Amino acid sequence: MTMGSLDLSLEGIRGRVTKQFELAPITWFRVGGPAQVLFQPADKDDLALFLERLPSEIPVMVVGVGSNLLVRDGGIPGVVIRLSAKGFGHMERLDGDRIRVGAALPDKRVAAFAYEQGLAGFAFYHGIPGGIGGALRMNAGANGGETRERLVEVTAVDRAGRVKRLTNAEMGFSYRHTDAADDLIFTEAVYQGEPAPQETIRAAMDAVEEHRERAQPIREKTGGSTFKNPPGHSAWKLVDAAGCRGLRVGGAQVSEMHCNFLINTGEATAHDLELLGETVRARVLATSGVRLEWEIKRLGLPLPGGEVEPFLGG
Structure with missing residues (x-):
């Protein structure tokens, strides 16, 4: 199955089906390739019918508001499902x-x-x-x-x-x-x-809002917390101690304000962001012995030659 070649039986389906849907504009990082097919079901029954009819070999991914998500530059094959506010x-x-x-x-x-x-x-x-x-x-x-x-x-x-x-x-x-x-x-x-x-x-609620305003780069193109806190540690402290605050790869940067956040400074690709994340993981492992785990979900395929090895192959 290649991107763009997917044919679906849509009889009785009330939701919206869009081929080659650009995902970057709906993700907070504003990067990534297209969904081969995007399906926005009308309601729960419509979703159930669509999945019942969808051949089992076709992969399915779910994308929400796009805040904790990194879509790779080659896009997502198969069907991406996005639930609408209306349904x-x-x-x-x-x-x-x-x-x-x-x-x-x-x-x-x-x-x-x-x-x-x-x-x-x-x-x-x-x-x-x-x-x-x-x-x-x-x-x-x-x-x-x-x-x-x-x-x-x-x-x-x-x-x-x-x-x-x-x-x-x-x-x-x-x-x-x-x-x-x-x-x-x-x-x-x-x-x-x-x-x-x-x-x-x-x-x-005001206390929560005040904390976010003071401590997080909420006005940047970011995906939220990048790495999970390891047992007994704070991810941002490990990243900081590894000398990664402000580190850049292409258009991607570790936030100066909160170094468990990655930022698209304007021209980043998904490859830049993933490579930056794995560079940070490798440096944290080298300096502390702790293997950080991604909290951000990375979906889809890289462009040919754009694969990023975990911990840079370490």
């Missing part, structure tokens, strides 16, 4: 101080909805520049809070088009990880809140 952006308060939200919602919007409802426990989402689908997949967290602390259950569609529901325990959460099957596409989630005065919730 997957619902919010609803349930009995028992719970909320049900669609997987396409930005984390920050869920924090705002919980605030409007007088429900505490979601202020950490105010500081995460991602979507709920990604938060579920990565157990997203910040400022002392994590997704697993609030999640009750998840609805998802598997690669065969079957709708499934998973409890918090069945998600198998750990640090920035879930054991849920890789082929599951999360469509909505139910969370547990705690009643609290709105001024208390607002204060917690």
